[in-house]
Amino acid sequence: MSVGDTGESVDRSRSVGEVGERRLIAELTRAAVALDSAGSPPDIVIGSGDDAAVIDTAGPTVISTDTAVQDRHFRFDWSDARTVGARAVVQSAADIAAMGGRVTGTVVSIGCPPSTTVGTVLDLNAGIVEATHRLGGRVLGGDLVAAEQVVLTVTTIGALDGAEPIVVGGARPGDVLAVTGGALGASAAGLALLLDAEARGADDLLTEYPDLVRAHRLPDPDLTQGAAAARAGAHAMTDISDGLVEELITMAAASGVQLAVASDLIPAGPDMRAAADRLGADDREWAVAGGEDHELLAAFPDGAVPTGWTRIGEVCEGNGVLVDGRPVEVQGWQSFDS
């Protein structure tokens, strides 16, 4: 991204194609920098708007990238653009937390059809900037390109603040398994409610279970628990993007251990059982296999589980995953599933 004109406020109802990439990039940069000056920016040497940004945080840099595609990962008839932008940041930042890192910045690519309104792009950007700030970071740059659908790629960088990075493959027999969050599967429950509302053409259940719908639209994990887990001496960690069982399978394989969890220990929201009954669904299935909560799963030495985590099982000699004593092999959600 290069420096463009300084840009005056642009008409939200015009299309991106009409206004042009250069003018709009200048506007997006202005919005990011305006919010930066509201707080004390963390060690930014050169912020958004030059060829590249420069950030100076002590120690190693943690980095991960994640892409959200319209009608694959989000729908504009289900979420407003601000929420879509914020969700893309949470999804990317969760990978930094999963290493024990603290978010320091994001860079963002927005692809969209030329017919997209300027308002939609400004709202996507606002959601991205606000979510990055809530996590303690700053938007350090971006790109805006024409594409056939909205495609958001958020790359997040973070700092370890002296802690060792926590890999997914470090679980040891005798460790305790724990997760963050009050309701694993809430995002899957919200998705089921949205699909049901669409199928029936009625949104009564969306009104009845707003927290579950909100959990799907914008998961809100406490990602500071990643660094807390690193300080507490976690042996292994990952974020729950593809569903708990899928992440357990990954952690077990990478660690060369067996992971055993008890489904009734998995934190569940009070609404999940009720919503499942109304939909004829299984709330345990949501909790065990539902993805996109972006809460954290970690293996701790016994006695080291920090506040804010719920113990769900333990690490044993062997291999594979046991849920309630039975071996499981579940394939989580994949973008290419038809």
Added chain:
Amino acid sequence: MSVGDTGESVDRSRSVGEVGERRLIAELTRAAVALDSAGSPPDIVIGSGDDAAVIDTAGPTVISTDTAVQDRHFRFDWSDARTVGARAVVQSAADIAAMGGRVTGTVVSIGCPPSTTVGTVLDLNAGIVEATHRLGGRVLGGDLVAAEQVVLTVTTIGALDGAEPIVVGGARPGDVLAVTGGALGASAAGLALLLDAEARGADDLLTEYPDLVRAHRLPDPDLTQGAAAARAGAHAMTDISDGLVEELITMAAASGVQLAVASDLIPAGPDMRAAADRLGADDREWAVAGGEDHELLAAFPDGAVPTGWTRIGEVCEGNGVLVDGRPVEVQGWQSFDS
């Protein structure tokens, strides 16, 4: 990106949708890591394959992101997938060089239709990994998602190795303007040849001017000149992505100065005049306004222009850009142009 199965070699002719995201991500990671072990990886604490990578380079981190979209920024009937992948890296890495940085790593998002062959994705990835290595960096992670067209987002990080970052807005009256590369506009010339060949249904000129076509398919700027310019005390720098004049306008505005260049000082390849004659085109127009060479433009104190740079003009009091003494206002290539 999470750790997936270790993956055996997959059938290149199958589709991405058939093979599935998880298996293919494992394969892409394997390819990146296999090449890593060939050289000594620069300060990688955790490489590709975990939730996030961790890299430990001393000093500030330079970061920029760039997206290339099928049929907007590249065409598979003009470039093979390996070249497309490599080009996306060069385009992103040029922004790091433009700050005076040295490339340390990339993270990559590949979006593609489920019908894309595995071979195409493996080749895109190979181009990305090889180009990152050529620049001295390592691929640190990625994402693979379903999208309606191929969309590549490359985020590059770099190190300054003790140098101060060079902004675009630091040019001072009395400075000398210089550029890297032997032929500015070669990419534009190659594009014109490809468009001509398509229009005429004949590729005779593509065969006659292979270097120009190659310059469009895969620009090969010497990006180490970015760090060299920083060491030489450059006051301002940017990469030439949108055409020389467009970058001059940006640098003049950001620096609050006037920039004056002489078009006959701009380095031109021997083939450009001949190809322009054959096409009835203007090779000076390619040199002055043609984009996507990703060479570097910088303002140096007089006498400080390093080897490998060509002096093209000077920095004066005032504002705007003069080419051969005449004020210019040219709009460079934009992704949203129809």
